[in-house]
Amino acid sequence: MGGHMPGTLVAVLGAIVLGVLFLVMRPDPGEPYHPPPPVGETVTATPPVPDSADPPATGETTRVAKSAEPLIPLVRIAGHQRVDGPAVLRVREGDRVRLRFIADAPVELHLHGYDRVLRLAADTEQLLEFDANRTGRFEFELHGHHGGGHASLGVIEVYPR
Amino acid sequence: MRFALSLLLLLYASGSPAHSFGQVYNLPVPFWLYAWGAAAALVVSFVILAIFLASPARATTTGEHDLSHCRLVKVLNAMHLTRVLRVFSVALLGLCIVTGWWGDRNPYGNFNMTFFWIVFALGFAWFCVLFGNFYAQLNPWRAVAGWIGMTWTRYREGFVGYPQWLAYWPALFLYMGFIWIELLANNTPRSLAEALLAYSLLNLLGAGLFGARDWFRYCEFFSVLFRLLSSLSPLRVSDGGGGGFRLHARRPLHAAVESRFEHFSLLLFLLFLLSSTAFDGLHEAAAWYRLYWVDAYRCCLQHVFGSHPLKAYANMRETYAYWQTAWLLVSPLLYLLTYLVFLLASRCFVTNAPGLRQLALHFAPSLLPIAVVYHVSHYFTLIETQGIKIISLASDPFGWDWNLFGTANWLQRNFVPDAAFVWHAQVGLIIAGHVLSVWMAHLIALRVIPDRRQALLSQVPMLLLMVCFTVAGLWILSLPNMAPVER
Numbered sequence: 001m002g003g004h005m006p007g008t009l010v011a012v013l014g015a016i017v018l019g020v021l022f023l024v025m026r027p028d029p030g031e032p033y034h035p036p037p038p039v040g041e042t043v044t045a046t047p048p049v050p051d052s053a054d055p056p057a058t059g060e061t062t063r064v065a066k067s068a069e070p071l072i073p074l075v076r077i078a079g080h081q082r083v084d085g086p087a088v089l090r091v092r093e094g095d096r097v098r099l100r101f102i103a104d105a106p107v108e109l110h111l112h113g114y115d116r117v118l119r120l121a122a123d124t125e126q127l128l129e130f131d132a133n134r135t136g137r138f139e140f141e142l143h144g145h146h147g148g149g150h151a152s153l154g155v156i157e158v159y160p161r
Numbered sequence: 162m163r164f165a166l167s168l169l170l171l172l173y174a175s176g177s178p179a180h181s182f183g184q185v186y187n188l189p190v191p192f193w194l195y196a197w198g199a200a201a202a203l204v205v206s207f208v209i210l211a212i213f214l215a216s217p218a219r220a221t222t223t224g225e226h227d228l229s230h231c232r233l234v235k236v237l238n239a240m241h242l243t244r245v246l247r248v249f250s251v252a253l254l255g256l257c258i259v260t261g262w263w264g265d266r267n268p269y270g271n272f273n274m275t276f277f278w279i280v281f282a283l284g285f286a287w288f289c290v291l292f293g294n295f296y297a298q299l300n301p302w303r304a305v306a307g308w309i310g311m312t313w314t315r316y317r318e319g320f321v322g323y324p325q326w327l328a329y330w331p332a333l334f335l336y337m338g339f340i341w342i343e344l345l346a347n348n349t350p351r352s353l354a355e356a357l358l359a360y361s362l363l364n365l366l367g368a369g370l371f372g373a374r375d376w377f378r379y380c381e382f383f384s385v386l387f388r389l390l391s392s393l394s395p396l397r398v399s400d401g402g403g404g405g406f407r408l409h410a411r412r413p414l415h416a417a418v419e420s421r422f423e424h425f426s427l428l429l430f431l432l433f434l435l436s437s438t439a440f441d442g443l444h445e446a447a448a449w450y451r452l453y454w455v456d457a458y459r460c461c462l463q464h465v466f467g468s469h470p471l472k473a474y475a476n477m478r479e480t481y482a483y484w485q486t487a488w489l490l491v492s493p494l495l496y497l498l499t500y501l502v503f504l505l506a507s508r509c510f511v512t513n514a515p516g517l518r519q520l521a522l523h524f525a526p527s528l529l530p531i532a533v534v535y536h537v538s539h540y541f542t543l544i545e546t547q548g549i550k551i552i553s554l555a556s557d558p559f560g561w562d563w564n565l566f567g568t569a570n571w572l573q574r575n576f577v578p579d580a581a582f583v584w585h586a587q588v589g590l591i592i593a594g595h596v597l598s599v600w601m602a603h604l605i606a607l608r609v610i611p612d613r614r615q616a617l618l619s620q621v622p623m624l625l626l627m628v629c630f631t632v633a634g635l636w637i638l639s640l641p642n643m644a645p646v647e648r
Contacts, residue, residue: 007212014208018201025193113186113577135580136186137642157188160581 072127077103077120080142080151087154091132093161099128111156113138132158182268182278182348183547188580190587195639198588202595202631206624209599210617218613221418221604225411229401238405247304254301254357256558261354265560269550271350272558277357278343279548283540286390290533293398294391298406300384302361303377306368319372323379329426331367331380335360336430337490339382340437344444345485382430389431392417393529414597417526418604425518428525429493432500435532435630436492438539439637444485446640453484496630500528503626510618511610523609524623527602531627534594535634538587542578549576587638595631599624 075085091097101109101118102125109118113134120126135158142151190198228234257273268274289296297303310317342348342356368376377384391397395413398406422428443449458466458477466473466480504521508514515523549572556569563569602623610616 007215010208010211010215014204018197018204021200022197025197027191027193112184113575115575134186134577135188136577136583137188138186158580159188160579 072098072100074100074102074125075153077101077107077142077153079104080107082153085154089154089156090159091156092159093132093135095132095158097128097130097132097156097158099156101126101128108143109140109153110143111138111140117143132156134158135160182274182343183543185542186546186577186580187542187583189641190584190635190639192639194584194588195635198592198635199628199632201588201592202628202635205592205596206599206628209596209603210620210624213603213607213617213620218607221415221608223411223415223419225397225409225416228396228408228410231408234406234408238401241404243298243406244404246299247301250299251301251304254361258354258357258361260558261350261352261357263559264350266350267560268348268350269547270560272551272554272560273350273353273357274348275547275551275554277353278348279543280551282343284544284548286387287533287537289387289391290393291395293394293396293408294387295398296383296387296391297377298398298400300377300381302364302368302381303373303384305361306365306373306376309365309369310373316369317373319368319375320370323371323375327379328424329379329385329430332382332385333426333430333433335380336382336386336433337437340433341486341489344437344441344489345482385427385430386434389427389434389529390533392420392526393533414530414601415604417529418601418608420526422522422525425522428521429497431525431528431532432493432496435528435535436496437489438532438535439633440489440492442539442637443640444488445642446637447643448640450643453481499629500626503622503629506622507619510621511612511615514619515609520609524602524605527598527605527623527627528630530594530597530601531630531634534590538590538634538638541586541590542583545576545578588635591631591634591638595627598630599627602627 073086073089076083089097089099101120103120103122105122107120109120109128110116111118111128113136114130116128116130118126118128138156138158140153140156142153253276257277260271261273264273265271285296306316346352364376364381367380370376371380379385393414393416395411397409397411397416399409401407422431453462454477458473462477462480463473466476501517501521504517504524508517508520514520552568553571553573556566557563558565599620603617603620606616606620606623607613610619
């Protein structure tokens with residue numbers, strides 16, 4: 001049995017090293033979450049209650065911020081496509097998500113995961129508002145376009161606290 | 162130029178086909194957790210090496226013993242369980258074809274998509290990893306071929322002998338076709354029904370041509386896949402004669418350790434399981450889209466397709482399908498190359514080592530756990546988000562508002578797994594698979610390489626290979642996905 005001792009010892013040591021490493025590397029739960037940087041043309045929309053120290057990352061964000069209600073991003077839909085506004089909205093769990101939509105024709109919008117449906121009349125702005133109490137990556141899409149097809153507009157990413 | 166490039170991506174967004182079936186809400190694994198996972202892979206590898214160095218040499222056995230006299234097995238055999246389930250499995254195959262043909266066109270409203278893609282292709286595969294190869298007993302195509310063979314002896318024995326040189330190549334090519342359909346084709350209930358019907362005909366023809374035994378050993382890819390997966394299992398299922406089954410308990414993993422892969426094509430089959438899962442993760446990532454639509458366009462495609470994005474788009478879109486297919490098919494070769502390079506390094510530590518090909522076949526089973534955990538960590542959330550819908554779909558398989566078993570309205574709400582739980586489960590699974598793979602490679606080395614010291618030294622490169630595969634798997638899980646609009 002003596003031959004087993006060093007093996008067990010190394011295993012215990014390894015477990016301790018990994019445990020300590022995990023605790024050191026894990027971000028503090030109180031700290032604000034830093035999601036991965038935006039990729040390509042992705043726009044990180046400012047959450048409803050934004051950290052004012054965060055400068056807008058791209059030109060498009062600035063444009064969103066300049067619109068009528070500065071803090072609520074507006075998604076503009078034309079020809080069953082998103083033509084303006086954020087493609088990706090990143091928030092943290094528990095945040096209140098608010099997103100305005102406007103379309104050039106009557107459309108039905110569906111947010112996956114939360115199962116929200118928004119019926120838009122032509123050229124009338126509507127607000128999508130809910131508490132982000134589920135974490136994950138949720139697509140919002142148009143229903144019933146091209147005879148039953150679904151056109152994706154963007155995603156809302158809810159990161160855990 | 163920047164505008165032109167984003168326009169290309171945007172154009173691709175508007176018409177991109179649906180990918181694999183099922184809603185995935187997963188967020189990319191955060192960087193710190195990915196980095197910790199990579200460190201953990203390295204640390205546990207050396208811990209395992211140290212354990213093997215410290216422990217005395219022991220012969221490994223599967224320690225198999227028969228459970229067939231166990232009361233439960235006897236009762237199940239008395240109930241003709243396998244015979245009943247075989248009929249049930251053929252009925253389910255028929256149901257998938259019929260509902261796909263005549264039922265709801267919405268993939269989420271039709272029984273066949275959820276049953277085939279989630280319950281069978283994912284759930285049942287993992288069931289076989291844990292509980293043994295029940296697929297061999299329940300394979301619907303084999304059952305039908307068996308029934309035909311009962312009355313037609315010539316069909317049962319086959320018209321020609323199976324050519325040895327074909328080995329597992331037919332299974333590999335069929336498996337590649339299956340994954341291509343899963344990842345790159347536009348799947349509908351109808352197209353699935355057509356594919357299942359075509360595959361059924363192929364199986365019945367093939368079983369008649371070469372005989373059921375060889376066809377279901379070498380060519381039917383689900384048989385090959387589930388047999389590979391179940392070699393890790395602590396249970397072995399076999400024919401018990403008289404329509405019953407026998408059950409054997411054994412030490413998990415050890416049967417795989419002792420089974421040298423019999424042919425190179427089987428090794429490629431396993432590597433394709435690994436590489437196609439990796440490809441699935443990669444081909445949804447933002448970086449992957451940019452590689453073609455931005456980087457490749459900027460460096461060379463604009464000279465071929467023209468610098469005006471609107472004109473280039475149509476051609477580029479068509480070429481993109483070939484580009485994706487080519488990467489999918491080449492992917493196992495990349496894994497093979499990596500595997501062989503590290504094996505060559507291993508071989509340097511061993512005097513009178515077996516040939517590279519022999520070594521590659523001997524050590525192949527040690528890649529199984531890594532392949533399994535890649536697969537599970539990519540797809541396990543689909544069981545919660547989509548798999549459980551089978552309960553309501555069973556009551557209304559065609560999507561015609563039936564309620565056969567009174568379950569049609571069960572579990573209708575959305576089930577969204579917690580992102581933090583998913584991250585930790587994914588990383589945990591990948592590390593666990595890594596441990597098992599490194600462990601198995603050590604056992605194989607001690608069995609194949611006579612000199613103990615050389616065997617253990619040879620494992621240093623192997624262990625780095627496993628770290629590479631594991632970190633690649635973690636890296637893919639940590640890649641940010643493409644926003645749907647930008648596809």
